[in-house]
Structures are given as structure tokens and as C-alpha cells.
Amino acid sequence: MSILKPNYVFVLDANRKPLTPCKPSLARKLLKVGKAKVFRLYPFTLLLKKEVTEDPQPVTLKIDPGSKVTGLAILLDSSLIWVAELTHRGQAIKTSLESRRSLRRGRRSRHTRYRQARFLNRTKPKGWLAPSLRHRVETTLTWVNKLSKLAPVKTIFQELVRFDLQKIENPEISGVEYQQGVLAGYEVREYLLNKWERRCAYCSAENVPLQVEHIHPKASGGTNRISNLCLACEPCNTKKGTQDIKIFLAKKPDDLKKILAQAKRPLKDATAVNSTRWALLDGLKETGKVIITGSGGLTKFNRIRLELPKTHFFDAACVGDTPNISVLANQPLNIKATGHGSRQMCRTDKFGFPSRYVPRFKFVKGFQTGDIIKAVVTSGKKVGTYTGRVAVRSSGSFNVSAVQGLIQGINHKYCFSIHQKDGYNYGF
Template structure:
């Protein structure tokens, strides 16, 4: 990958090769501006010949593909992995909050002036992904001169995905139109027959969630089946029961969480980047196949950038993951026994400490000849995971803690993890 370059005034110049960047740093003609994406800043005046740089962005609900190119040369490519755990974290926080209100805790007066939401409000899980998408678009645009944005967006019709023959007024009726409620629609769809034992006569029928709501399932009729009371027991709900076996034998339930997000993201992109060149997946796929590129997010971004012929394409690409550094908990959910002070006044548990002796969570360190990321602290030790999310431990030892004295800091990453990979 090329190295991004800033001049003495902090303005972007054309990226240079890694060899040239090493020579400039060795001769003290440049200094490291930031590590990821690797950027240097010149310490002397130089010519500023610039070309138009094109940035391709392949938007998505889980991964974002990005590429930077000029003419027929690809300078940089990578993928950004977005967080998918925000909703589950909010559900956990909601459980803790409700349990506190039922306990004998400090009194807080009720508030009634925080019930109104702004017009452009979105759920936190959607807003987070949109914010991070815009963050990386703006970051890449600030690293190159004369940036021209090319963004691929998606437009989905969820009703037509469920029923391809839908048209006209059927959009207002929905699947359960004409039925008393969703429960009776599920019974009629399944011919009033238990989907586990296949019996229908003299049986009391219930509806069952295929994917449990605790695991992210919804109340949509596509996630409900008809079962009888003989099969709908607590024992069959356990792992290895009839319901788990039924789910393995049948197709997975189709989820329609991503299409609404992509529709919302498309509208926000039109407002935030009115000058960007917009494209769609139906145009990207045939171009990528014609250029004989594999199906990856960064290859899609290269095609989206509008390139016609590739003469330079780096083998390395950068995988960027977001890391949750702070748990934001005032205290543990369950107070431990033996404490002399009230739980609200206790110091934060050491496992929630964001830094210790000059090291911070998510810092990249080297230990035992391996590189990894700090994921937690304990007494004078830390937990370190490698790129494959496996713990780095002492040779021939079973415990996971590594002493602080044996670690060497490589770089500070803040909330993001950066992994350089080679294209297959």
C-alpha cells in the first residue's frame, strides 16, 4: 500500500511508496503523522504537483469496503468492520437499570422533559453505523488531494422481497390482512397442523418463535410456527430439544434487518454528500467480473471508484475493527459480599480499568515474539489477544495473564484495531 503524505502546512499531497517514506524518515525529512492509515508529514518545502484522487466506498450494514486510486493505480484498500453488539449492550443496561429501581437504592426524582425525540432520531444501533460510515469517508477524503467520492448505495423493497407478486394496494394490507391477528394467520398458513409432530386433530395449538427473542428473533410471522401443547414444553425448548432439531432440518429464517438500514443510509448519504457520484450494486457486479476481481468488499470499492484498467494494485489490505474500550458501568450489577462501603461508593473493579502503568486498552504490544492487543487488566498483568482473537499466553502455561513487565508497546490504537492482511 502507498503511504499518505502531508506537507508542512498539513495539506495532503500525492501518496508515495513505502520505500520513499522510509528514506524520508531516515533522513529526518519527514515525521510520522499517524500509523493507521500510515501517514507522514514533510519537514521541508517541496513541489506540490497534485492529481485527482478517486475514493470508492462500498457501503454495508456489517462491512464497509474502501479504496483510494488515481488514474490506473490503486493506492490503498481496506475493509471496516462495524459494531453489531450495540443493541445487546443496551438490552443488558436496561435489565440492570430496572433491577436497580426495584432494589432499595438512592432516590432520584423522576424526569419528564426527556421524552421527546428529534425529528431525525434513529435507534442507537443504526445511528452508530451511519456515524462510523461517515467518519471513514471523511477520514479518507482528508488524506488525499482533490478527492472525488464514488459511493455505492442500496435500494430495497422489503415487501417485494417477502412477496414478489405484491402490487398496488397490497402494500397497505400486509401479510396478515383479513385475519384477527398474527396468531391466526400462522395457524392458517400451517393448515392448523403442528409443525413438529404433524398432528392436527384434537390438539390445542400455540405459536412458537423459531429464533428466540433473546437471541435476536422478532415477532414477524416469518419467525413463528404452529406447535401443539404436547410439543410446546419447557424440555423441548432446551438445547437438543425438538425445536433445535427442527431448526437444523429446515432453512434458516430470513431476516430483514439490513434492507431498512441500507434505505436509511442511502437517504442520509444524499444529504451529507450531495456532490458524490452514486452507483448501485447492479452496476458494480458486472464490472468486477469483467475485471476478473474476487468478490470482496475492497475489490467492490475499487470498481466503484470508476477505474477502467488496473496497472498497480497492492497485495496488502487493511482490516479495521472497532473496539469497545469503556464499559461505562458505575458499579457491578451484583454487589460482592464482604464490602465495607456501599456499592455505589466502591472503586471500579480492576477488570474495568481502561489503563494501567502507561498501557491502555486496545494498545498493540509485542510479547514472546508475537503481536497482540490488550483486552483487559488484572493485578500487574494484562490479557492479550492476537489477530485471530486467541489469547497469547506464557509457553506451557494455562493461565491467560501476561506480566506488564514483559510487554513492549508498538502503537496506541484508541478505539480501533488495524490488521494488515495479504490478498488471497
């Protein structure tokens, strides 16, 4: 097992000018002698008590956008000094919107609408993205801007496209020639490996050589479309031969139904990334930094060449031209998007009727739900020190989600805030 190396510490001068990040050991010395104080806990940042006139050494920010998790990495020259993994909440947003839609439809059918019907509002503006997709772009841009305020970021690398062998071999290729050449043999197989989870579609065999299989055989008029392809191990492929899948799986109707449904279903994560990559690139260009894009194939090549494990943050570090990397940090800051709550004035049951009301004022005794606090309980049954996310109550008796579990009934007098709510949960 490799030794865990913590991230470097961000440093700001007295005017909040970002300086070159420093080692954790140097940060401890600055705090011990009183030359700096903690500016923020996540990501850990120090604020010096003096102004620095010298120009800091610039750093490079690299991004590996993902459907569920985006990798972030900061490099100083060729040294990896800060890593993080940003978990999106796109699926939670989608679920919430579907719930709202069903509740509104229920009220509409009962003729209990709470607002006038709206018409002619279906035209979407140019560049429109679904809320769950727009969240991925905006959350990534939010962290790019945050890190740009904490470190002297000069260049940003983004993984933009998948590896395209044929385009590299012939940059002028296009049209049908482009779609039916070497690209079909490389990209299609990579796509199928992800879609069918690297297992045989017929017997679910794993860790065996897999072959590209036509669900409806070409001998019976089947096409090479991606929706007609799957992966099969050699025994299954040989046994099926040129039979139609309905004949081959006549005695397994459940498997037949599952395979046909999976074949029509697009690769969800790839679709989400493809839908947002250009919007993210446009947003990065507005930051005024130097933007450089790379391909997924180059990222994978760099990671394998440098013998780095498969993680989101190491993928981010390998985006673009990466001759060499000295790993000085490999313990990522885990950032999970939680949102800022709901604007509902009351909570509803499963039928859409009000079940309980929400207090108008979010702050109780100076705290709000989502703050990260430290509670030092000195008396009673819950004596101890607890650090974690707080859920406030109007009574002043709070719940704390700590490492020890959910601790209920902590009096506000024992609590003090160490990180205010910002819509994210943090951990290592």
C-alpha cells in the same frame, strides 16, 4: 490464488499536508535514508522531514456502506491503491442498550431507582436514528475524515440505492404504475434471495433453480405482498400447488412455525442500510468534497464486467462510473470498531448489583487498555517478542493479545507503545 498486493503508504509533508500515496518500496527507501519517519501505524503513514510546495495528485475515495461491514477504496486515476473493510459494532450497541434497559426495569420494580423518574422525554428530534444505526453513520464519517487528512481526497463516491431497472427505462414513472411494473420482478427476487439465503423454504435445497412462491396461495385470497412470498424449488412448488401452507405442512409444525416467522421478519441488513444511507449522504456533503452517488446494480455490473471477486472492498472500488480498474492493492486493512469502553463506575452482575469497581485512572505506567504495544521479553519464562492489544493492570503486569494467543503477566518495563488506543482493532 492471486498474489497479495499491500496497500500504498500515505505520506504527509513537514506541515502535515497530505501528499499522493506512494508505493511500499518507495516508503522503505525514504525510511532507510532518513528522509521520513513513521507518523502512524494504522493506516500506515509517513511524515516527511521537508515541506512540499507542489500540489499533489488528487485521489478518489469510494464507499460501499453495509449493515455489518463497510468497504473503503482509494483510487489514483483508474488504479486501486488502498483498500479497507470497516466492521461496525451496531449489534453490540443494541445488546448493551437492551441489557441496560432490563437492569433499570429490575431496579424500578424493586423500588431501588438511582435517579428521579423523567417524563416528557419521548419526543424524538427530526432525523433521529437508533444508536446502533447512528453508529454506522458516524463511524463511516470518522474514517472519511481520517482518510481526507492523510490523502488528497477530492471526490467521494457512495453507493446510495439498489439497482432500479424500471426507473431507468421510464424516469417519469411513479405511483402504482411504478410499484407494480418491472421493478416487482427484479427487486423483489433479489430481496427474497437475500432474505431466504438462496435456499428452498420448504426443503432447504441449495444451488438449484428457485421459484417465487406464495405462502398463502392467490387462489385462496393470498396477496403479492413481500410478507406472503418465499422461494421454493420446483418439486416443492409443484407439490404444494394451491394448498394452504398449514395443510401442506400439517405434519411439520416446526417448519410451519419457522416459515411463518421468517416471512414476517424484514430483511434486517437491508433495513439498516436503507435507514442510514441518506444520513450518510448528508454527512458526506458537509465535508466539502465532490459527492457522487451510484446504485447497487451498477456496482454489481462493474464488478462482474471487470471480473473481480465478491468482496466488500472490491464492491467499493466498483461504485459509480468505473470504466476500468488496475488493481495495485488487494490486501485490505481490517478495521473493527471496538468503542472506547464504558462510563460505568462499577461493573454489575446479571442482576444489576455492583460486583467490582473500576479504577478511576485509566492509564497505568503510561499505557491504557486498548493500546497496541510491542513487548520484547528478555528474561524469564516468557522470553520472546509479542505485538498486540494490551490490557493493563494496576500492578504493572499486563496481558497482551498477540498472534501467539493471550500472553499474561508481561511486565510494563518490556513494553513500548506503537499505536495508541483509538476505538478500533486492526489487522490484515
